[in-house]
């Protein structure tokens with residue numbers, strides 16, 4: 001109970017003050033190298049599991065972007081077959097501060113600096129109402145414990161509502177890739193999809209030669 005109160009106060013304060021140092025630049029060579037590999041991983045798995053489209057004016061959304069360190073991988077995937085797209089990323093806890101006193105928002109600005117038509121949206125997925133051709137959803141909270149560990153107030157735990165909303169944002173013939181961490185989360189994701197009668201293809205374990213995560217990841221492809 002106290003943990004939730006602490007998280008709620010913390011969330012309220014960071015969202016009202018929006019305090020951050022400005023103009024973040026990553027200088028740590030180890031982090032730069034890891035980020036490059038994770039972006040290559042992102043590009044690799046999107047290219048393998050999602051079909052390109054010749055549609056003009058493609059709209060795509062990343063859900064729960066954190067500091068969007070992997071935005072370049074998503075951008076590269078879209079840019080490979082289109083020069084007419086937008087890429088949005090929505091993050092509820094956008095003003096959370098890192099120990100270097102830069103917020104996720106400021107850090108994300110650095111990661112998307114050179115990407116045109118790419119927008120980091122500080123807000124709740126439930127407030128998004130645009131339609132999207134591609135939705136990327138890496139590591140949604142399907143259990144409450146990780147959400148609390150990530151310091152979000154418990155009232156934001158509503159995986160069913162979020163999934164239903166994400167599905168409602170998908171354009172006709174749109175594709176949504178969901179990636180879960182660990183078998184338990186993947187099982188829970190499957191249950192949520194089935195409960196909401198959302199048609200899906202289970203992709204099994206997601207692996208890439210570009211990056212290996214400590215915990216196994218599993219994927220779901222949802223197509224309208």
Ligand SMILES: C[S@@+](CC[C@H](N)C(=O)[O-])C[C@H]1O[C@@H](n2cnc3c(N)ncnc32)[C@H](O)[C@@H]1O
Nearest residue numbers: 064065066090091092093123124125126138139
């Ligand atoms: C486990 S993290 C995954 C972060 C990132 N996608 C990654 O792969 O590293 C889940 C993220 O979803 C965000 N989130 C949770 N609920 C959300 C909501 N309703 N709208 C937008 N973002 C949300 C959290 O704040 C958190 O940054």
